[in-house]
Amino acid sequence: MSTTPNSEIHSPNDTDLDLDPAELAAMKEESPSLYPTQSRVEPPKSLFKEICFVGVLSMAQLMTQASLGQAIAPLHIIGASFGTTNPGQLSWFPAAYSLTVGTFILIAGRLGDLYGHKRFFIAGFLWYGLWSLIAGFSVYSRNSPIFFDICRALQGIGPAFLLPNALAIMGRTYKQGRRKDMVFSIFGATAPSGFLVGAVFSSLFAQLAWWPWAFWTMGMINVALAVAAYFAIPHTPSPIHENDGTSMFARIDGFGAISGVVALVLINLAWNQGPNAGWSTPYVYIMLIIGFVFIGVFGFIESRAKYPLVPMDALTKDTAFVLGCIAAGWSSFGIWVFYLWQFVEELRGQSPLLTSAQFAPCAVSGLAAALTTGAVLHKLGPSVVMMASMLAFTIGGVLIATAPVGQTYWAQTFVSIVIMPWGMDMSFPASNILLSNHMHHDHQGVAASLVNTVINYSVSIGLGFAGTVESQVNHGGMDLLRGYRGAWYMEIGLASLGLCISFLYALTQLSDRSRNKKQDEAGGA
Template identity: 50%
Template sequence: MGLPLWREVAFIAVICLSMFTTQLGLGQVLLLLPSIGRTFGISNPGDLSWLVAGYSLTVGTFILVSGRLGDIYGYKRMLCIGYAWFAVWTMISGLSIYDTKNGYVMFVFARVLSGIGPAITMPNGLAIFGAAYPDGMRKAMAFALFGACAPSGSIVGATFSALFDLVWWPWTFFSFAIVLVVLAVLVIVLVPVIPRTRAPPATWRELLQAVDLLGGVVGVTSLVLINFAWNQAVVVGWRQDRDYVYICLLLGMILLPVFFVIETKVAVEPLIPFSALSSDVGFVMACIACGWGCFGIWLFYLLQFYTNLRHGSPLQISAWFSPIPASGFAASITTGIILGKVRSSIVMVMSMTFFLVGVILIAVAPVDQTYWAQTFVCSLIIPWGMDMSFPAGTIIMSASLPKKHQGVAASLINTVVNYSVSLGLGFAGTVELQVDHGGLTEQDDLLRGYRGALYLGIGLAALGLAISLVFAFKQGRRESESKRKRRSASIKLPDK
């Protein structure tokens, strides 16, 4: 890149903070749900869950469109807009406390719209890395550090929200909004301009073709409906009198193949260039979907385990989660080093193994066991799954698509990560509802339900491991064949 070392470090930090702030925005609400509920007079857990689900749903849904806008109008510009948008709606989330009549509705509305901010910053931040660095050690390390910010962001958000909750919870959002404004300014100052590989559309028709409006609307609608159905079913159940849940799920499933038809047969500039994607990308996306779906289940139900079964306070729970950022940072550095020396498929096998071992440890952990046994160990192991799979998948995706599609490449990985987390929780919640009434006491019922959901996480991780092993075998055989052909080509027949 030709930047001085201090400038490159600052540049990498500002980009990585797009992942950090995304997860901070999620983690800051998890431990505040009881306080927010008391403020607005809301006690139904299903209503409170949408304070988290609404944000995650928006983040996971709008990433694809945001990445395409970055390809068209420039990644730096979109990154700055994303931070600014995030700041405005985060501030409104805190200000909702002053609306005595419709404060809860205003808060939910602000949380949903604030999710568009990280949906813009994450893919465009990753796209800047993909376009700025050639394949090699520095690019691998940049992607690894980006992924390392995910667990640390959630823990920092939860910790500071617990501290602000001791005084006044809205300051959680006010302070975060100020930080986001500062980051928007730092993007302007520190991030170099990445030359655009295409001219912006000159007419409305060209713009609609460039953003693939039809495909975007159909794809986003499908994802929203499917995600809403599974997560709302956790609140109201799969009862016959809840027809709208089944209707939303059915419509979403119908629109999904319609989206694929539009992208492959109709769109002039498809939102997802399927023709440019290799089979390796398919294997990697399947692994990431299974692994991160497992991680979402692990994180949510470990939090429930700490809160409802071990009865930890918000600050104590934050302390119990504190090993995750340090372990994640170590995993990211290790991954950045080995990615250039070890096949990406082997890295994916290792990450799926860490996911599987980590979720098994919490699924079978006794309630009265000391923290330093299984729960501490699983908090050290799970981050290695996250911070090995994300950079490996991002590098494979970035290498598969040309420079002009780096926004789409980053968007696709982030969409899979966020959507699999949200959808995995919807599946797990349904399992929990079906199996949580077999214990002798209320605590037994909770434990039975939590373990049922965690067993689903085990199944997802095991499936991811199986897929990664097939991917590793396929990649290894292909490399062996390639070496054999090179050796054959290097052998020359003697002249007669």
């Protein structure tokens, strides 16, 4: 086996790569330490083992969204147990969780790339289970929801380790083609189903027993899934590191990780705390300013890091378009689902359990969207699929933003609930497959991390944007409907932005194909 002088990681072969050989060679020449050779994960040898394999990995997505639903559905019941009805404090129950899911994914994906995806996938379930249990016990701190918010934030670190490592294992297992498209689509299909499962069971526990039982049950299920993952997932060979004196801190780009996490946390805290504390409060805008300063520090560190957290070659034009689309689309989804739940419970007077039942079409629609995406993605291409998903986000938002309070559920609300999962389950597999196919197998964790960081962080910060709009138009909380509609108009704006970005992306794809065709014709002549 031959290695380049600067090679850090190596393994026996470099077969079955999705990248064009000439493209891979150029990438290795540009950054040899970041593009070592590495073998694939051995695919399951039977259909039963493959079902178990894909099922366990897909539970990462299902459980991630379930935890979002388990806080939104009984939001006011949980708030009442802590003696708060403040909308700003209540919004932290889902936002604190999404904040850490989005913030720590990049680090988790890098650790998986360097030290093995399977071990960090299992560790994610165990951590997730532990803090789900503790979140249930936070009910005894009745004077304030702050400890519950902390538990929710720490709970989110578990999914942050689950998602990128699950997708990285899939990316290293399946070759580019229809089977890979379908597996990624099945993984994405569990998102609306997971949210619904979390909402239904948390509503049952909140109304018929005690809401902490939803978190204690979540903890026990996660521990069981960690055990199942140990047996269902085959060995994922981790790279072999040469003893070149490089510390673990340097290998994971510790300074880049610290500056990136600080930046994301401070910016998110400022946007989500602004509506509650007021934007004129000094610590709010100071956090925002310091957060943007750390963004600059992160960029400076990454441009000079030996082993950057985000390889510079990953930040291509395609990556920028894709991440821009999903940032706009999924931030709009977070606003849509949070305020739709408040609209139905607070203004239409329905119970959490009945509201969960009304969201049931999400699961069926999401499955249909995922299967359709898996079947047509290789024919239409990611750019067309991404455009369709942004259109679904936009239409779903318009329908609910204009729905009258007294209108029947079967009119605009039902249609919006049916359409919205198409935005989720078309954009998720399209973006993951596009990045997975354009990155080396050793950086499948980074590819998955980029997508999931943007998705989950956008959900959290989108709630901050919407909360700011709501607080400015609801007349001090006296006009709930006006506040909710203001938030939804913000959602429509974000979804429309995603639609515009996807349209520009499709135009650039057509332009590139036309230019390449002309070059080929000129070369042939």
